[in-house]
Amino acid sequence: MSIKFLAEDDRPREKFLLKGRSSLSDSELLAIIMGSGNRDETAVELARRILASVNNNWNQLSLLSVKDLMKFKGVGEVKAISIATALEIGRRRAGQEVPEKAVISSSRTAYEIFRNHLSDLRTEEFWAIFLNRSNKVIHFTQLTQGGINQSIVDVRVLFKTALDHFSTGIIIAHNHPSGSLQPSREDIEITKKIKIAGETLNIQLLDHLIITQNSYFSFSDDGLL
Structure with a gap:
């Protein structure tokens, strides 16, 4: 049987x-x-x-x-x-120790995670870090690849990933191959859209970083969140 x-x-x-x-x-x-x-x-x-x-x-x-x-x-x-x-x-x-998860304490620590994946690219990519209540990283992934000037993220995919990993906080980032740290109108609009969606699901958008080869711009540090 x-x-x-x-x-x-x-x-x-x-x-x-x-x-x-x-x-x-x-x-x-x-x-x-x-x-x-x-x-x-x-x-x-x-x-x-x-x-x-x-x-x-x-x-x-x-x-x-x-x-x-x-x-x-x-x-x-x-x-x-x-x-x-x-x-x-x-x-x-x-017999193994549980690996310690990285803790995001500032925009700088988030930048250090993103920079190796985004700083030297010729096309735009959109990535996200998913955090628990202690701001420890529980997942890190690329969400989209775009053209030279734009990489649009699907908000539904972003939050499905967050829910799948029981995340309570998100930090998003994309690169500007042009080297400009100035957020575009589309960058500001998608940030607002993600923030509003996160409030509905009780998942906080903690920051949005724009990455260039040598530096970064933080929406949170600049008071845009």
């Missing part, structure tokens, strides 16, 4: 998608790794039996070799290697 024949609430993959990974039991997590059970047991039942053999302790399970795992009916070499690999990934993750 494969997972697809179980009641929906008992299907680990579906439950993962509907309720999130934290809703899964240990046996359901292991069942996803294995993918299937045997003729007599579902993947969840097999996983439950394997875990019971090590007192439901992941550390004890990690001590089992591939040959040890293959002693369970329904666990071949491929499943055993998948289990051992998942446990090794967990071991390595536990």
